[in-house]
Amino acid sequence: MIKPENFIPFGGNEIQPTDAERARIVILPLCYEHAPSYGTGSEDGPYHLLMASEQLEAMDEETLINWGTLGIHTLPPLFPSGDPETAVMQMKRAAEKVLREKKFLLSLGGDHAISIGPVMAAAETYPGIGILQIDAHLDLRDEWNGSRYNHACIMRRIIEKTGAPVAQVGIRSFSPEEVEYVQQQKLRPFYAHDIDPRDDTWIGEVLCALPDTVYITVDLDGLDPSVIPGTGTPEPGGLTYRQLIRLIRAVGREKNVVAADINELAKIPGTQVSEFTAAKIATKLFVYCL
Template identity: 40%
Template sequence: MTESEALPFVFGGLEPPLSDFGNSHVLIWPVPFERTVTYGHGTREGPAAIIEASRNMELYDEEIGGETAKIGIHTLPAMNADREPEEMLRALHREAQKLVMTGKFVCMLGGEHSISAPVVRAFREEFPHLSVLQIDAHADLRDSYDGTPYSHASTMRRILEVCPAVQVGIRSLSAEEARVISRLPTRVFYAKDLTGRLDWMDKAVDSLRQDVYLTIDIDGLDSSLVPSTGTPEPGGLTWNEVLGLIRILALKRNVVGMDLVELCGSPGSNASSFLAAKLVYKTLGYIFRKLVPPLDC
């Protein structure tokens, strides 16, 4: 048995007291729901794949200058996802309401993107001036898809019913979405307009309200970096572009919660899973930078 295999099956492989609920600033919430995907499958395996990859990460972050894990990260049991979409989304909303009231930072791991909308609704109830930053290849603005308004392809349309958003990295949308997007409460930063530039990051963050929920569809990154996702799209964001945006977001805004969705945890997808785990960990480092103790020398 290797050293990593001996670690607990929780995010970062953390052990008590760092993994205890009472000592944690962060709750990792696995939600392995997959019912409305329409192309590649495997997002139900995403949360477990991210947690497994995270057990093999170095916990020291050279950019932060310490171990973000020292703030305490508790991994919740995976939510029961064997439900029909509408029932699942109601259950997600109820559970999210409870988690928001703990006062801890909630990071949900999906799972397909439809799970984000009811969670955002719960955060909006606690933070009246909430806005959403979406990193994604797809606009997800269809009013309904395959006969349901609760599809992963409709999640941002449902979110915009409760709060405004900024959408970054978009490079795939339907004619239906293109017709209505200018009339919706969202500002879109298309991937084609971002290449070779940095000024867009501040503009995107400055378009958000003070309280922000961050939703990351892993296909927002270029498909060469993350091929293990349901609908991989070429022409996406680079690793450093995504980190740069989140770094500025954490500096300028109050990030109240987040999710990372649409990773397909299929066999042989270690690179994609590791990137997703590292992205979650880096994001937590930016958000909690002031609380991370410096390295003991």
């Protein structure tokens, strides 16, 4: 586990406003991993993403926006309880403090269970919110590895606790139990094999599936492993980087995106590509969703 004193603000110390009150964007590092299914290391994901963010250039190449001037404040990292249900409530309370002030919240995980608390907080703050999930997996199991709050259960818990409409994009791995739940709930995932790399019509369909106010959760395994190899379950056949950015751009332009998270980063020793790309995705959320 990385010690709290080793964390740096997103973009480095020069980016950090003097106080959170002046910030438009608040970064919440959630250092949590419990009962992973396969690869490990996501607990330290926020640290590695923040370290990589210091190496980014502040000018966005598509919009020519200097994201370093948007007012980004990084909170001290939260190390939640080892009890999954307790951890969810701790993360929910941390997110509530930011969302009540109507600031844009970006939570950094951690395994995908870090999304439950912030989504619950966002649903209470913004009634009628919808969830855009970028993921290789449906995450609709009722229980996994001894917990109903495991990373493989997060969308089921979110649907049960918030009733929010969901658009699940990039899906290509799931269990028979999850297929049954999809059919029962009449969900309509956007499966990876149906997404044409030469045609972005699917993005319009995603927009139609979402209400006006949106929370975006980016499980990095939603991207192809050629883009993000450093994740716990790297499933082949995922979204490209440019497909993800075009989706974020469209949702940011057409919807009111109030919060997001990036999760499941697991560093591979000797390479920085996954954490650098994840940090770059964060900046795209800033420039397109504010």
